[in-house]
Amino acid sequence: MSLSSLPYQRLTYLENFGHSLRAASYLYKPTTPEQIAEIFQFAKKNGLSVTLRGAGRSYNDAALNGGGIVMDIQDMNRILEWNPSTGVIKAEPGVTLQKLWQHVLPDGWWPPVVSGTMYTTLGGCLGMNIHGKNNYKMGTIGEHVIELTALLPTGAEVTCSPSHNADLFYALISGMGMLGVFTSITMQMKKVYSGLLEVHAFPAHNLHEHLNAIAETAPTHDYTVGWLDSTATGSGLGRGQLHTAKYLHEGEDPNPKQTLQVSYQTLPSNLFWVFPKSIIHYFMAPFMNNPGVWLINTAKYIASLRESRYRQAHAAFHFLLDYVPNWEKAYGRGGLIQYQSFLPKETAEDAWRELLTLSHKRGLPSYLGVTKRHRPDKFLLSHAVDGFSLALDFKVTASNRARLRDMLQEFDRIVLEAGGRFYFAKNSETTPETALRFLGKETVERFKALKRRTDPHNLLESDLFRRVFGSL
Amino acid sequence: MPDPRLPAATPLRPRRTAIVVGASSGIGAALTRKLAAEGYTVAAVARRADLLETLCAEINAAHGEARALPFPHDVTDYDSVPATLQKILRTFGHLDLFVYNAGIQHHVRLDEFDFEKDRAMLETNLLGAVAWLNPVGAMFHALKAGHIVGISSVAGDRGRIGAPAYNASKAALTTYLESLRNRLTRRGVTVTTIKPGFVDTDILRAAPKKNFFWLITSEQAAEGIWKAIRARKQTAYVPPQWGLLMLIIRHIPSFIFRRLSF
Ligand SMILES: Cc1cc2nc3c(=O)[nH]c(=O)nc-3n(C[C@H](O)[C@H](O)[C@H](O)COP(=O)(O)OP(=O)(O)OC[C@H]3O[C@@H](n4cnc5c(N)ncnc54)[C@H](O)[C@@H]3O)c2cc1C
Ligand SMILES: NC(=O)c1ccc[n+]([C@@H]2O[C@H](COP(=O)([O-])OP(=O)(O)OC[C@H]3O[C@@H](n4cnc5c(N)ncnc54)[C@H](OP(=O)(O)O)[C@@H]3O)[C@@H](O)[C@H]2O)c1
Numbered sequence: 001m002s003l004s005s006l007p008y009q010r011l012t013y014l015e016n017f018g019h020s021l022r023a024a025s026y027l028y029k030p031t032t033p034e035q036i037a038e039i040f041q042f043a044k045k046n047g048l049s050v051t052l053r054g055a056g057r058s059y060n061d062a063a064l065n066g067g068g069i070v071m072d073i074q075d076m077n078r079i080l081e082w083n084p085s086t087g088v089i090k091a092e093p094g095v096t097l098q099k100l101w102q103h104v105l106p107d108g109w110w111p112p113v114v115s116g117t118m119y120t121t122l123g124g125c126l127g128m129n130i131h132g133k134n135n136y137k138m139g140t141i142g143e144h145v146i147e148l149t150a151l152l153p154t155g156a157e158v159t160c161s162p163s164h165n166a167d168l169f170y171a172l173i174s175g176m177g178m179l180g181v182f183t184s185i186t187m188q189m190k191k192v193y194s195g196l197l198e199v200h201a202f203p204a205h206n207l208h209e210h211l212n213a214i215a216e217t218a219p220t221h222d223y224t225v226g227w228l229d230s231t232a233t234g235s236g237l238g239r240g241q242l243h244t245a246k247y248l249h250e251g252e253d254p255n256p257k258q259t260l261q262v263s264y265q266t267l268p269s270n271l272f273w274v275f276p277k278s279i280i281h282y283f284m285a286p287f288m289n290n291p292g293v294w295l296i297n298t299a300k301y302i303a304s305l306r307e308s309r310y311r312q313a314h315a316a317f318h319f320l321l322d323y324v325p326n327w328e329k330a331y332g333r334g335g336l337i338q339y340q341s342f343l344p345k346e347t348a349e350d351a352w353r354e355l356l357t358l359s360h361k362r363g364l365p366s367y368l369g370v371t372k373r374h375r376p377d378k379f380l381l382s383h384a385v386d387g388f389s390l391a392l393d394f395k396v397t398a399s400n401r402a403r404l405r406d407m408l409q410e411f412d413r414i415v416l417e418a419g420g421r422f423y424f425a426k427n428s429e430t431t432p433e434t435a436l437r438f439l440g441k442e443t444v445e446r447f448k449a450l451k452r453r454t455d456p457h458n459l460l461e462s463d464l465f466r467r468v469f470g471s472l
Numbered sequence: 473m474p475d476p477r478l479p480a481a482t483p484l485r486p487r488r489t490a491i492v493v494g495a496s497s498g499i500g501a502a503l504t505r506k507l508a509a510e511g512y513t514v515a516a517v518a519r520r521a522d523l524l525e526t527l528c529a530e531i532n533a534a535h536g537e538a539r540a541l542p543f544p545h546d547v548t549d550y551d552s553v554p555a556t557l558q559k560i561l562r563t564f565g566h567l568d569l570f571v572y573n574a575g576i577q578h579h580v581r582l583d584e585f586d587f588e589k590d591r592a593m594l595e596t597n598l599l600g601a602v603a604w605l606n607p608v609g610a611m612f613h614a615l616k617a618g619h620i621v622g623i624s625s626v627a628g629d630r631g632r633i634g635a636p637a638y639n640a641s642k643a644a645l646t647t648y649l650e651s652l653r654n655r656l657t658r659r660g661v662t663v664t665t666i667k668p669g670f671v672d673t674d675i676l677r678a679a680p681k682k683n684f685f686w687l688i689t690s691e692q693a694a695e696g697i698w699k700a701i702r703a704r705k706q707t708a709y710v711p712p713q714w715g716l717l718m719l720i721i722r723h724i725p726s727f728i729f730r731r732l733s734f
Contacts (some may be wrong), residue, residue, distance in 0.1 A: 006554060008610035013566070013617065020483030024566040024615055048562075061482070066565020067558070337483045396483050405484040428483050463565065467480035 006046065014064055017057050018328055020335030020396045021428065023066035023463060025051070031075045033151050033183050040153050040459055043069050049461035050153070052177035054124025055096065057117060059338040060428035061463035062128070062176055068461065073123050073181070079103055080184060087189035088146065093123025093182040101315065102262045109189035110314055113141040116370075118319045123182045128425035129174035129379050133223040133245075133318070136373040140384065142173035143377065144188050150180035153459040157183070171450050174379035176424050178465050179454045194248035195259030196311040197223070203304045207238020207356070210371065211349055211388060217244045218373045223317070228369030229301045230392060231294040233360050237353060240369070241304035245317055265315040277325055284330035288395060293367045331367075334396035339366075339408055340426040342374060345387040347418035352390050354414050359392075362407050364400060366392035380447055381439065383423035391426065405429060424464060435468045444472050478513065478538050481565055489564040491515045491557075493547060493604060494574030496523035498673030499623065502694035503571065505531055508539040510698065515560045517543045518574065547574050547600030554607050561611075569701065570608045572601045573623040577638045577675050590637035597641035602648065609652055612661040619662045621701060622649045626667045626709065629718045632734060653706060665707045666697050669714040683734075686711060 010026040026048070030036045043050045051065035053072045063070070077094035084107035091100065098118040100111050113132040115125065126148070129140045138144070147161040150172055158180070160169035172179050200221075204210035210226055217224045221244040228240040253259055287296055321327060328336060343351055359365050370391045374384045394404060408427075412434045415422070421438045422430050436444060448469075451458075481487040490507050494500040496518035507514050508531045516524050524542035531540040541563065545556045561567060575597045578589040601622065612618030627635060628642030646665055653663035670676060670684040671693045688696075693710055700708035709715040724732075 006558060006607075008607065009614050011611055011614035013615055016483070018483065021481065021486065022566065023481075024561065024611075047558075061480075064565075066481070067562035335483065401484045401486075408484070463480070467482070 012070075014053070014056065014070060016061060016064060016335075016428070017059050018331070018336040018338070018396075018428075020337055021061060021064065023061070023064040025065050025068055025070040027070050027072060029072045029075045033157070033181075036071065036151055036181055036183075037155055039069065039071055040155070043459050044457055050459050051462040052123065052127065052181055052460070054094065054121030054127070055119050057115075057120045057124065058128065058425045058464075059336075060424075060426060061467060062425055063124070064463040065461065066463055071181070074121060076183070077121075081186075082107075084109070087191060088186060089189060090184060090186045091122060092184060093121060093126075095122050096120060097122070097125065101265075104189050105192075105195065105260055105262060105265065105314070108192060108256070108260060110192045111141075112138050112144045112188065112190040114318050116319065116321050118315070118322055122185050122187075123177075126173045126182055126185065127175065127177040128423070129377070129382070130425070131372070131374065131384065133225040133372060135384065136218045136224075136375050137222065138190075139375065140174075140377050140379065140382075141187075142170075142379050145169075145173065145185060146188055147186040148172070148182055149184045151183050152180040153455040153457065167450065168454070170378055171380040171447065174381040175447070175450075176381065176464060177462065178460050178469075179451055180460075192247055192260075192314070193250040194253030194256045195261070195264055195313055196248055196253055197245040197314060197317050198248060198252075198309070199243060199245045199312045199317060200307075200309050201241060201243050201304065202307040203239070203241050203301070205239050206236060207349055207353055210238050210240055210242070211345075213242050214371060214373050214388060215345065217242065222246050224373055226371035227300070227304075228371050228390065229297045230356065230359070230366035230369035231290075231297040232301070237356055239301060240371070241301070243317075245312070248311075259313070265313045277323065280324045281326045281328075281330040284324070284327065285332060288330050288332060288367065290363075290365060293365070331395050332397070334398060334401075336367075336393050336395055337404075337428050338391055338393050338426045339411060339429075340389055340391040340423050341411070341415040341420050342383055342385045342389045342423065343387050343415065343418055343420040344385050347420070348388045348390075351414050351418035351420065355390075355392075355411050358407060358410060358414075362403060364394065364404055364407055366394055368393040380443060380450075381424065383421050385419075385421055389423075424468070430468055432468055432470070432472050436472055444469070448472075478541070478563065487564065487566075488512045488568050489515075489566060490569035490571065491517060491560055491567065491608075492571045492573060493517040493545075493600075494572070494623075496520045496527065498675065499668065499671055499690050499693045499697075500571075500573040501527055502690035503573065503697055504540055506691075506694040506698050507569070508535060512539070512569065513564060514540045515543050515564070516540050517545050517556070519544065519546045547603065548595045550599065550603040553603045557604070557607050557611075566615075567608075567611065567618065569619045569621065570604070570612075571621040571623065571697075572604055574600055575623065575625075575641075575675070577635070577678075579678065579680055580635065580637075582633065593637045594641050594644075597638070598644050598648075601645055605648070605652060609656060609661075613656060613659050616660045618660075619664070619701065619704070620649070620652065620656070621664045621666060621697070622646075623666050623668065623697070624649065626669050626714050626718050628667070629722055630724075630729070633732070634734070662704045662706075664700055664705050666700060666710055667707065667714065667718070668693050668696075668710045686713060 012027045049068040053063035074094040076092040081090040129142045223245040490512045495516035521544035528540040624646045625642040649665045696710035
C-alpha cells in the first residue's frame with residue numbers, strides 16, 4: 001500500500017468540548033451526501049476510519065478519531081421544509097439547535113427537547129439522543145423524530161421511522177454515529193403561546209430535599225432542573241437550588257408577538273453592559289480552584305435561599321451556559337471532564353451521598369453539579385432510567401489526573417451496584433467492562449450485529465467506539 | 473480496531489507520543505528507554521524485530537503498562553515509510569516527537585574507494601531520513617505542532633580523511649535539518665539537531681582504531697539528548713564539550729587539516 005497520497009494538509013488537532021483531550025485527524029467538511037459517499041470510498045481504499053462530528057460539544061472522545069478521518073457535517077445546515085401550521089420541520093444534520101429555535105419560535109413553536117447549550121447540531125443530538133430538562137415528560141430528542149434519512153458506509157441510503165426500518169431507527173439514534181450518517185431529519189416541534197416561561201426558583205437544603213423536590217415538582221411542571229452545590233459537606237451535602245418552569249397557556253402572555261421574536265430571546269453580548277462576553281472566562285480563571293469554587297458555590301447558594309418567581313425567555317432559561325462563551329476555558333490548561341450518572345429513583349440518594357462524600361474525602365470536589373429527572377426510552381444505547389441524573393464537572397490538572405481516575409473508577413462501581421447507567425456524550429473514562437455491565441450483553445450484541453449490517457468494513461469508528469466497544 | 477497493547481488515551485490518561493527510528497540498539501535503544509521513563513509512549517522502529525521485541529517487552533514490564541511498541545521497518549524501503557507512519561499515527565492518535573536516529577558507518581581504509589559502502593551509508597543516514605522527514609514534516613506543518621530530532625554527528629562538521637561518505641551523510645543531514653527548522657519554526661514546530669561525540673556502541677566497537685576520548689555510554693548520550701529535547705534546543709553537542717572542540721576544528725585551515733591523520 002502506498003499512502004503517499006494521504007492528504008497530510010488536512011491534518012488538524014481536534015479537541016473534546018472540555019479541552020482535556022486532543023487527536024490528530026484528516027478533516028473533511030462535506031456538504032452533500034455524494035461527497036460523504038466519496039469520503040467513505042477514499043477511507044476504505046486507504047485503510048482509514050471515519051468519525052462524524054457535529055459541533056464537537058461532547059465532553060469526551062465521541063467526535064474524535066486519532067489518525068483517521070473526521071467528517072465535520074456542520075456545513076450541511078439547510079432547513080429543507082418548515083410547516084408553521086403543523087410544526088413539522090425537515091432539516092439537514094448540521095443545523096444547530098440555535099438555528100432551529102430561531103427558525104420556529106416566531107411562528108409559535110419551540111424544539112421539544114434541547115440541551116444545555118444551543119450550539120449543538122441535530123446530527124450530534126441524535127447521535128447521542130440528547131435529553132433536556134423535561135426528559136421525564138417529553139423523553140429524548142429521538143422521540144420527536146418523525147422520519148430520517150441516513151447514508152450508510154455501504155453507500156446505501158435508508159429512510160427510517162418508528163414504524164419503518166424501526167430497528168435501524170432506534171439504533172441510529174443513540175448509535176454514536178457508528179452505524180450511518182444522518183442526512184435529513186424530520187421532527188415535530190412543540191407549540192408555545194409565548195416566548196416566556198413561568199419560572200420558580202427555590203432552595204433545597206440537602207440531598208434528600210433536593211431529590212424530593214425534583215420528583216415532586218416534575219409531574220406538574222414542564223421543566224425541572226437542579227443546581228447542586230458540590231462543595232457543600234456535612235448536613236448541607238447535596239444542597240442546591242431548583243428551577244422549575246411551565247409554558248404559558250394561550251392568553252397568559254399579554255404580548256406574545258413581541259416575546260416570540262428572536263431579538264427578544266437573544267442573549268446580551270455584554271455582561272453588566274461593559275465586559276464583552278468573550279473575555280469573561282479570563283476573569284473566571286482565578287476562581288477555578290478549590291477555595292475559589294467553594295466561595296462561588298457558597299455565595300450562589302446563599303443567594304438562592306431567597307425563593308423567587310419570574311418570567312424568563314426560553315433561550316435564557318435553557319442556554320444559561322451560553323451566556324459566557326468559552327466558559328470551559330476558565331478551567332485552564334488541563335481542561336475539564338464531566339461525570340454524569342443516571343440512577344433509579346430508589347437508589348440515587350444513597351449512591352450520590354457516597355459519591356459526594358468520597359470526592360470530599362479525596363480532596364477532589366466537583367466544581368459544578370446539575371441534577372435532572374428522567375424516564376427510560378426505547379433507543380438501543382440508552383442512558384436514561386426512571387430516576388435522576390447527576391452531572392459533576394471536574395477540573396483536570398497534571399497533578400490530579402491519576403487520583404481523579406482512581407476516584408471515578410470507584411464512582412463507576414458505586415453507580416453500577418446501584419443499578420445506574422452512563423451517557424456516551426459525557427463520561428470520558430467509561431471502560432468496556434462498565435459499558436457491558438450497564439448495557440447488558442444482549443444490547444451490545446444487537447448493536448454489533450446492526451453495525452455488521454450497516455458498516456461491514458468497520459469504516460465508522462471513533463476514539464469513543466474503540467475505547468468502549470473495541471474489545472467487546 | 474484499537475491496538476490491544478495500548479490503553480485508550482483519555483483526559484485522565486493522556487498520551488505523549490514519540491517515534492524513534494533506529495531504536496533496536498545503542499543510542500536509539502537507550503533513548504527509547506529514557507522517553508518511556510519520562511512518560512512517552514514510543515514507537516520503536518528498526519530492522520531487527522527480535523531486538524525491538526525484547527526492548528519493548530523489557531520497557532513495558534518495567535513500567536507495568538505498554539509504553540513501547542515495536543514497528544519493524546527498513547528505512548531504505550522508502551516506499552513503505554508513509555504506511556508505517558500512518559500505522560503509528562492510527563495507533564497513537566497523534567504524534568508529539570519524532571527522532572531519526574538510524575545510522576550506519578562502514579569503515580573504509582585510506583586506500584579504499586567503494587561505491588557500495590558509500591551508497592549504503594548515504595541511503596540509511598541521509599535518504600532514509602529524508603524519506604521520513606518529508607511525511608513527518610508535512611504532518612507537523614499541517615498540525616502546527618511537533619518536535620523533530622535528528623541524530624547527526626560531530627562527524628558532519630568537517631570532511632575527514634577516513635570517512636568521506638559518513639561525514640557527508642551527517643553534514644547533509646545537519647543542513648537538511650537546518651532548512652527544515654527554518655521552514656517549520658514559523659509553524660510552531662521545533663527541529664533539534666543532535667551531534668554526539670564518541671558513544672560506546674556497536675558502531676565504535678567495529679571501528680579499526682580505538683583512539684576515542686570523552687567516550688560516553690548510550691545511556692549518557694540518551695540523557696544528553698533528552699535534556700536538549702526538553703529545552704527545545706536547536707543544536708546540541710553531546711556531551712557539550714564537543715561544541716568547543718568542534719568550533720576549533722571547524723576553524724583549522726585546510727592546509728593544516730589536509731596533513732592531519734584523523
Ligand atoms: C454546555 C453543554 C451542555 C450540554 N447539555 C446537555 C443536556 O442538557 N442534555 C444532553 O443530553 N446533552 C447535553 N450536552 C451534550 C451534548 O448535547 C451532546 O454531546 C451532543 O451530542 C453534542 O452535539 P454536537 O453537535 O456537538 O455533536 P458532536 O459532539 O460533534 O457529536 C456527537 C455524536 O454524534 C455523532 N454525529 C454527529 N453528526 C452526525 C450525523 N450527521 N450522523 C450520525 N452521527 C452523527 C458523532 O459521531 C458523535 O458520536 C451538553 C454539552 C455541553 C457542552
Ligand atoms: N556511536 C557513536 O559514537 C556515534 C557518534 C555520533 C553519531 N552517532 C549516530 O548515532 C546513531 C545511532 O548509532 P549507534 O551508535 O547507537 O549505533 P547502533 O547501535 O548500530 O544503532 C544504529 C541504529 O540504526 C538502525 N538502523 C540501521 N540501519 C537501518 C535501516 N536500514 N533501517 C532501520 N534502522 C536502521 C539500527 O537498527 P537495525 O540494525 O535493527 O535496523 C540501530 O537501531 C547513528 O545515526 C550514528 O551515526 C553515533
